[in-house]
Amino acid sequence: MKRARVAFNGAVYGAVVEESGLLRLNNGRTVKEEEVTWLPPVEPRTIFALGLNYADHAQELSFSAPKEPLVFFKGRNTLIGHRGETPRPPDATFMHYECELVVVIGKTTRKVKAEEAYEYVQGYTIANDYAIRDYLENYYRPNFRVKNRDDCTPIGPWLVDKADIDDPMNLTLRTYVNGKLVQEGNTKDMIFSIPALIEYLSSFMTLNAGDMILTGTPKGAVNVNVGDEVVAEIEKIGRLMNKIV
Template identity: 60%
Template sequence: MARRARIAHAGRAVWATVSEDGTALALAGGGSVAADEAQWLPPVTPGASIYALGLNYADHNRELGFAAKQAKPLVFLKGGNALVGHGGTTPRPADANQMHPECELVAVIGRPARNVSEAEALDYVSGYTVANDYAIREYLENYYRPNARVKNRDATTALGPWIVDAADVPNPQALSLSTTVNGQEVQHGSTADMILSVAGLVEYLSGILTLMPGDLILTGTPHGVHFCAAGDEVVTEISGIGRLVNRLEAA
């Protein structure tokens, strides 16, 4: 399995290849770093656009009191400062008593895509990674227009640990997702339950704008709402992709 990670090394951000057993990172310019000693960065190309989906799982929509399927996809943009890498920490505001994690499959675009059909859309995806896109319900003003305090706060979207090549993920709609908080499972689902598949999302977005190499599409989250506290360890995991660890700290 080919996996690419981005880490901080010798004062700069570098890409590395993850060993088969996941214990070492081979640096692009030579040398290696032990995985448990690495400072993991979000595996994203600087300057890439980040598109996020809301209400893209029927079971989660019902959980929130919405119709199972929305008439149109709910898409919003995220800024780069919202991202934090594997093993990183996320600030929990003192008044965020309804802050909960959201496990999401992330598709990484590999080449320019414009007006791509669903049938050929996966040919434009170079790989996949995992996101934990926290939501803060107290700050939510409108589900259809998520405001910056909900979805664009610094370090509130954990991403990683690495990017798995698309060739190693033959069917992105057959993956299980789970979230644990301090070892207790609070969220479980399958990408088979997505309303718009990865291919459908590439088709939809590329019909509006040109997707560029490195762009990320966060594809939504299944049911399971669990409010977290400062000090909690949150693990979001997707079968065949990876296990992403994040910790909450008091802001």
């Protein structure tokens, strides 16, 4: 099942999509996609993000593939929903999208082995984790100004139950800017797989329901400008659209 969170007439609702394409709110009302404000599909707790988790992306940035996951935290202030607007800083010369598969943890997770990791997953969604490379000081210690800017990580539209994704490690990712395909990859090319990441993180800290793991992006970083419409798409999960302002 695909589930969303939206705001409508001053209240927050869960929502699912009907065959007609309308959204059915959890109060039974149906509305058009354009009538609601889309929210992150899960109210996040801890947000983890991976740097350089695709070898081709590391190569295009002239870095070697990491030997251990390069993990950093993101604040809740960074997240906005589907159809939201992301600001481009006026002094930025290189701002680019990053289409990423997001793993949502479903229950308390501590010292879990990789072979059991999927038992602790609730589902999956999409993030577009924009980066402003002008502010980057060190790829191995991502600068807060690069990855913790307000409204710079659209996420959604849907939380897709893990039971509906046969193999999350074989999903095609694509990004479109103004309708043009600019990025394409597959989750099978992750350096550290979803089970490996869950084992790694839970080996030294407790993960909780609602925690999110942004699993990195493949190559294809292209500058975006004010007015651009960007769509991050992942097979079987959906299409996440937002605009640069």
